[in-house]
Amino acid sequence: MKPHTLSILVENKAGVLSRVTGLFSRRGFNIESLAVGPCEEPDMSRITIVVIGDDEKIEQVMKQLNKLIDVIKVSDLTNSERVERELALIKVTAELGTSRAEIMQIASIFRASIVDVGAKSLILQVIGDTDKIDALEKLLRQYGIKEFVRTGTIGILRGSKTVSSLK
Amino acid sequence: MKTGAKILVESLQREGVKTIFGYPGGVVLPIYDELYDSSLQHILVRHEQAAAHAADGYARASGHVGVCLATSGPGACNLVTGIATAYMDSVPIVALTGQVPTNLLGNDAFQESDITGITMPVTKHNYLVKDTADLGRIVKEAFYIAGTGRPGPVLIDIPKDVSTKVINEPPVPEKVILRGYNPTYHGHKRQIEKALQTIADAERPVIYAGGGVIISNASAELVDFATQLGIPITTTLMGIGCIPCDHPLNMGMLGMHGTEYANFAITECDCLFSIGVRFDDRVTGKTDTFAAHAKIIHIDIDPAEIGKNKHVDVPIVGDVKSVLRDMLSMLKKNGLKEAWLKKVRHWKQHHPLKCPSDGGLHPQYIIRQMSELLNGDAIIVSEVGQNQMWTAQHFCFRHPRTWITSGGLGTMGYGFPAAMGAHFARPDLPVFDVAGDGSIQMNIQEMGTVAHYKIPVKIAILNNMFLGMVRQWQELFYDRRYSFTELPPVEFVKIANAYGIEGVKVECSEDVLPALRTALDCDGPFVMDFRIEREENVFPMVPAGAAINEMIGGHPR
Numbered sequence: 001m002k003p004h005t006l007s008i009l010v011e012n013k014a015g016v017l018s019r020v021t022g023l024f025s026r027r028g029f030n031i032e033s034l035a036v037g038p039c040e041e042p043d044m045s046r047i048t049i050v051v052i053g054d055d056e057k058i059e060q061v062m063k064q065l066n067k068l069i070d071v072i073k074v075s076d077l078t079n080s081e082r083v084e085r086e087l088a089l090i091k092v093t094a095e096l097g098t099s100r101a102e103i104m105q106i107a108s109i110f111r112a113s114i115v116d117v118g119a120k121s122l123i124l125q126v127i128g129d130t131d132k133i134d135a136l137e138k139l140l141r142q143y144g145i146k147e148f149v150r151t152g153t154i155g156i157l158r159g160s161k162t163v164s165s166l167k
Numbered sequence: 168m169k170t171g172a173k174i175l176v177e178s179l180q181r182e183g184v185k186t187i188f189g190y191p192g193g194v195v196l197p198i199y200d201e202l203y204d205s206s207l208q209h210i211l212v213r214h215e216q217a218a219a220h221a222a223d224g225y226a227r228a229s230g231h232v233g234v235c236l237a238t239s240g241p242g243a244c245n246l247v248t249g250i251a252t253a254y255m256d257s258v259p260i261v262a263l264t265g266q267v268p269t270n271l272l273g274n275d276a277f278q279e280s281d282i283t284g285i286t287m288p289v290t291k292h293n294y295l296v297k298d299t300a301d302l303g304r305i306v307k308e309a310f311y312i313a314g315t316g317r318p319g320p321v322l323i324d325i326p327k328d329v330s331t332k333v334i335n336e337p338p339v340p341e342k343v344i345l346r347g348y349n350p351t352y353h354g355h356k357r358q359i360e361k362a363l364q365t366i367a368d369a370e371r372p373v374i375y376a377g378g379g380v381i382i383s384n385a386s387a388e389l390v391d392f393a394t395q396l397g398i399p400i401t402t403t404l405m406g407i408g409c410i411p412c413d414h415p416l417n418m419g420m421l422g423m424h425g426t427e428y429a430n431f432a433i434t435e436c437d438c439l440f441s442i443g444v445r446f447d448d449r450v451t452g453k454t455d456t457f458a459a460h461a462k463i464i465h466i467d468i469d470p471a472e473i474g475k476n477k478h479v480d481v482p483i484v485g486d487v488k489s490v491l492r493d494m495l496s497m498l499k500k501n502g503l504k505e506a507w508l509k510k511v512r513h514w515k516q517h518h519p520l521k522c523p524s525d526g527g528l529h530p531q532y533i534i535r536q537m538s539e540l541l542n543g544d545a546i547i548v549s550e551v552g553q554n555q556m557w558t559a560q561h562f563c564f565r566h567p568r569t570w571i572t573s574g575g576l577g578t579m580g581y582g583f584p585a586a587m588g589a590h591f592a593r594p595d596l597p598v599f600d601v602a603g604d605g606s607i608q609m610n611i612q613e614m615g616t617v618a619h620y621k622i623p624v625k626i627a628i629l630n631n632m633f634l635g636m637v638r639q640w641q642e643l644f645y646d647r648r649y650s651f652t653e654l655p656p657v658e659f660v661k662i663a664n665a666y667g668i669e670g671v672k673v674e675c676s677e678d679v680l681p682a683l684r685t686a687l688d689c690d691g692p693f694v695m696d697f698r699i700e701r702e703e704n705v706f707p708m709v710p711a712g713a714a715i716n717e718m719i720g721g722h723p724r
């Protein structure tokens with residue numbers, strides 16, 4: 001059982017997302033993260049889903065996804081060289097004084113940017129893979145996280161290969 | 168300039184539709200108005216569930232897409248069981264539903280229900296039409312999707328204003344092109360060679376054939392292949408009819424209520440050639456012990472079925488007919504596996520299905536009488552339960568598409584309306600619905616429909632005054648605690664008479680054949696109320712979760 005990143009190319013039509021997510025819940029899969037947006041083809045969208053399961057179960061879910069008429073292609077990025085990123089916005093309690101300085105130091109180590117400065121809080125924006133964002137969240141917890149907003153993972157293959165060329 | 172309703176009706180006719188089954192209501196008034204003077208035949212059912220089952224029965228008997236129509240909200244919801252039934256058994260139907268006008272969508276308007284949302288998990292695909300200009304194309308796509316690849320139900324939800332709007336009809340594309348839908352029909356050459364080699368190398372091969380053979384109209388190819396190589400065939404409940412019952416290579420049905428010899432052969436085979444089957448748990452019993460010594464070959468048009476429940480050694484994605492034709496063309500002569508065939512013959516001889524003969528009125532006897540009388544030239548539909556299993560076991564089917572039953576969903580109440588649909592597909596054949604007294608009461612209102620249109624469906628009720636199949640489980644596994652499975656007697660003939668249908672009550676075995684003859688000779692519908700032995704069981708039986716050779720109620724080994 002390990003996380004798999006599935007990249008799903010779909011028709012850009014109403015209801016497609018619920019067809020796709022409905023299939024996951026019906027077959028007993030918990031979606032760890034989900035990201036949807038336009039892609040290189042104007043009338044298609046790409047859905048990236050991270051899901052945990054053993055290889056056989058994942059293969060079955062991919063085959064079932066492929067049966068959806070509006071799904072054009074399903075690829076599992078998990079075993080390929082790839083770049084994966086999430087974006088998180090973290091509102092941290094930061095009273096004036098040492099904690100504020102410490103938070104800014106942590107941010108710079110993580111290459112997070114400070115996108116808002118309030119009297120009692122800072123908002124950090126960080127981009128990275130799941131582990132990096134988890135690590136940052138953990139470090140910031142001691143200062144008090146007021147709000148934590150995070151996108152789903154998106155992924156792309158390294159080099160000139162494209163997701164569409166994957167088997 | 169045309170209304171959406173007119174475009175709809177013309178599109179159906181372009182697809183070759185002659186008969187549709189439906190029930191009117193507010194938002195489908197424009198469509199019904201168009202049907203009023205159309206040449207499409209519309210059959211008014213008495214409950215929308217029956218419309219869906221009738222479309223399904225039509226499709227199974229004919230191989231063509233069946234069509235049903237209902238209004239929004241309650242009408243559409245009443246179709247759901249029928250759609251789910253068709254989905255589980257891969258039956259091509261197009262379900263048309265009315266919907267509230269587009270400007271009210273999502274407003275909880277009167278009789279609004281999100282039927283595309285509701286049916287998403289039980290349709291192959293569905294559509295909510297938002298623009299009349301899309302209607303012609305969508306109907307064409309729907310028929311294409313329903314009827315090709317692995318068939319299945321498609322629903323089209325049509326808001327009232329889409330039906331009433333008058334437009335200049337745009338041309339409908341000649342060919343349906345869907346980027347996300349390209350079924351594979353031709354098997355991979357190398358895989359086919361591998362399969363042939365695996366079969367040639369085997370000592371004890373068995374063919375396990377299912378609904379996919381019927382759907383693919385490949386019975387002739389199957390029998391040809393099996394005969395040339397001398398391979399015994401067992402069929403699933405859904406595959407019955409793909410080989411004549413009395414063909415020497417036929418071992419009958421396998422699985423929970425299969426024949427002992429079929430289950431023995433599966434357990435001992437060293438090569439299992441699986442054709443258009445889905446390794447259902449009613450078939451495999453405990454999966455680890457199912458064909459445990461066999462190399463498994465599997466032909467299926469749906470890649471998701473291959474390796475789903477059981478590891479497959481030689482997968483072949485493709486249409487059964489196409490793949491079998493390729494195999495036949497590449498076949499090399501090799502000797503028959505005489506020792507194996509002898510063993511199978513021995514099992515068949517010593518472990519036949521039992522038919523009690525103690526003077527009581529036994530359901531097995533009734534089915535055998537029916538079988539002899541009809542000689543395979545009839546369409547037999549069943550309800551669900553013991554009646555279904557006795558028919559599958561004891562009726563001698565000779566042709567594909569003459570056995571129609573709800574296998575995957577096991578929908579009680581399916582049989583009677585499906586039989587009505589089957590009649591419109593094959594008006595040349597007598598149609599019998601074998602029912603239980605429980606199941607028949609799930610859609611008994613359709614007596615109104617068969618009386619109204621004089622649809623000559625013959626209903627044979629195996630009346631045990633029990634929900635028999637459930638009672639059997641209670642007897643065997645719940646210490647005979649018959650919790651809510653006893654049904655008080657019902658005079659079905661009187662009900663039939665009230666609808667203007669003739670019928671006869673049969674209480675002893677001498678009266679069985681005369682009753683069947685009367686039914687067959689009568690022009691219209693007919694009801695037979697057979698008062699059978701109340702606690703008769705279906706045997707043999709594989710208890711849930713056991714290996715399929717561990718059957719109860721069979722012969723000593």
Ligand SMILES: Cc1cc2nc3c(=O)[nH]c(=O)nc-3n(C[C@H](O)[C@H](O)[C@H](O)COP(=O)(O)OP(=O)(O)OC[C@H]3O[C@@H](n4cnc5c(N)ncnc54)[C@H](O)[C@@H]3O)c2cc1C
Pocket residue numbers: 255256257316317318376377378379380382383402403404405406420421422423424425442443444445446447449450466467468469472485486487488551552555556573574575576577578636
């Ligand atoms: C009370 C009860 C008892 C039952 N007991 C038994 C029993 O004892 N034995 C038994 O066998 N069943 C039994 N069933 C039925 C069982 O539940 C399943 O419905 C049945 O076994 C499935 O049959 P199948 O494997 O042939 O698949 P089907 O459901 O008929 O599916 C057809 C398969 O063929 C494939 N296919 C479709 N078209 C093509 C094509 N053109 N080319 C290639 N492949 C194609 C499909 O993708 C699918 O995998 C029982 C049901 C009930 C209600």
Ligand SMILES: Cc1ncc(C[n+]2csc(CCOP(=O)(O)OP(=O)(O)O)c2C)c(N)n1
Pocket residue numbers: 550551552553554555576577578579580602603604605606607629631633634635636637
């Ligand atoms: C709609 C529906 N409800 C419940 C069941 C569960 N069930 C399966 S068989 C059966 C009993 C069927 O009784 P009857 O129609 O009298 O047939 P018999 O088994 O006696 O031949 C029941 C309740 C079902 N299959 N379908």
